[in-house]
Amino acid sequence: MNNGKKRYWDMLKVHESVACVLYNTSRDVLIFVKQFRPGTQLKEDFIPYCAVFVYRALSTGSTTTSIEVEGQSVDWDKVSPNLGITLELCAGIVDETLNLNEIVKKEVLEECGYEIPSENFQRVTSYRTTGISGSKQTLFYAECTDQMKISEGGGLAEEGEFIDVVEMSIPQVRNLIQDEQVTRPATLLFGITWFLMNKV
Amino acid sequence: MNNGKKRYWDMLKVHESVACVLYNTSRDVLIFVKQFRPGTQLKEDFIPYCAVFVYRALSTGSTTTSIEVEGQSVDWDKVSPNLGITLELCAGIVDETLNLNEIVKKEVLEECGYEIPSENFQRVTSYRTTGISGSKQTLFYAECTDQMKISEGGGLAEEGEFIDVVEMSIPQVRNLIQDEQVTRPATLLFGITWFLMNKV
Numbered sequence: 001m002n003n004g005k006k007r008y009w010d011m012l013k014v015h016e017s018v019a020c021v022l023y024n025t026s027r028d029v030l031i032f033v034k035q036f037r038p039g040t041q042l043k044e045d046f047i048p049y050c051a052v053f054v055y056r057a058l059s060t061g062s063t064t065t066s067i068e069v070e071g072q073s074v075d076w077d078k079v080s081p082n083l084g085i086t087l088e089l090c091a092g093i094v095d096e097t098l099n100l101n102e103i104v105k106k107e108v109l110e111e112c113g114y115e116i117p118s119e120n121f122q123r124v125t126s127y128r129t130t131g132i133s134g135s136k137q138t139l140f141y142a143e144c145t146d147q148m149k150i151s152e153g154g155g156l157a158e159e160g161e162f163i164d165v166v167e168m169s170i171p172q173v174r175n176l177i178q179d180e181q182v183t184r185p186a187t188l189l190f191g192i193t194w195f196l197m198n199k200v
Numbered sequence: 201m202n203n204g205k206k207r208y209w210d211m212l213k214v215h216e217s218v219a220c221v222l223y224n225t226s227r228d229v230l231i232f233v234k235q236f237r238p239g240t241q242l243k244e245d246f247i248p249y250c251a252v253f254v255y256r257a258l259s260t261g262s263t264t265t266s267i268e269v270e271g272q273s274v275d276w277d278k279v280s281p282n283l284g285i286t287l288e289l290c291a292g293i294v295d296e297t298l299n300l301n302e303i304v305k306k307e308v309l310e311e312c313g314y315e316i317p318s319e320n321f322q323r324v325t326s327y328r329t330t331g332i333s334g335s336k337q338t339l340f341y342a343e344c345t346d347q348m349k350i351s352e353g354g355g356l357a358e359e360g361e362f363i364d365v366v367e368m369s370i371p372q373v374r375n376l377i378q379d380e381q382v383t384r385p386a387t388l389l390f391g392i393t394w395f396l397m398n399k400v
Contacts, residue, residue: 193393
């Protein structure tokens with residue numbers, strides 16, 4: 001209530017999340033995931049708020065779907081699908097009552113296919129986004145071996161996840177910091193620089 | 201149009217931005233800014249989408265303003281104001297026709313009070329957020345001296361900015377990576393680790 005008058009604000013429910021810098025010691029590679037994120041696909045200043053709806057429309061094959069942005073239609077044929085692909089740390093939403101080590105262990109198994117004991121996940125730190133949301137992410141570090149690879153990974157089909165597992169050598173990872181052709185978030189860059197400083 | 205039926209999505213206009221790792225060589229300190237970000241103040245899973253409206257309501261002193269989240273009223277008296285304070289890199293929106301070096305130079309002067317030649321700003325890299333927006337931020341690095349300090353900084357009053365300039369020594373900055381008591385984004389942590397790896 002403000003001076004007796006009720007006002008409304010749009011609210012966004014944002015879950016806490018976990019992410020993991022995952023290092024395969026058998027082959028000296030870091031493990032990342034590639035995801036489809038339609039929000040990164042449009043030009044700089046027009047970003048879909050509800051990207052997931054656009055994505056659903058596209059993935060259900062409704063090719064006649066048109067998106068209008070301030071009265072102008074977005075021509076999907078002129079938008080490279082590669083632009084919507086991002087390289088990220090393995091990560092997941094905290095939507096369960098499990099502790100964070102159990103949740104990150106579960107995400108690494110689902111997305112990357114490695115079965116790692118939950119006590120092997122080292123908590124690095126946590127941080128918050130400062131844009132419109134403010135959600136907290138806790139970063140972990142874990143080492144794995146080829147013997148721990150028990151499935152393909154790729155995410156849960158029933159949750160509609162489209163995830164590719166990507167392996168990168170240490171020199172490739174160093175290059176990735178400067179490589180602006182690859183769409184990647186600051187969280188990945190922080191994870192990489194933290195790893196290079198503390199584990200190499 | 202989807203099967204002849206027009207549908208609407210909420211869209212969020214997100215501007216490209218610049219940020220700067222700022223190092224004062226006269227006193228061996230990094231320069232950050234403290235800002236009030238109401239979005240980080242609420243508990244994990246309820247974040248105001250239009251935080252700016254809440255902020256305006258609070259800053260105009262309407263203490264009777266109540267925010268309801270899913271039918272439950274948020275009690276501002278129980279929310280520590282310190283939780284809404286974030287430590288960040290000096291940064292700004294790209295809303296002008298100037299080149300990025302000129303824009304970052306202007307932001308550093310407005311927020312931190314240092315007049316640094318635009319050619320002294322080294323482009324580090326750029327990255328994108330991967331949440332609901334997808335906006336691009338370009339990161340710069342610049343060194344300054346006490347002689348370049350020509351004003352208090354603090355942001356433009358007419359833009360409603362409330363910014364404190366914060367100086368931190370290299371050991372303090374190292375500690376900040378682990379210090380989860382301080383609300384800071386992954387972009388700040390990446391900026392710090394990049395600096396420690398490349399400039400110390």
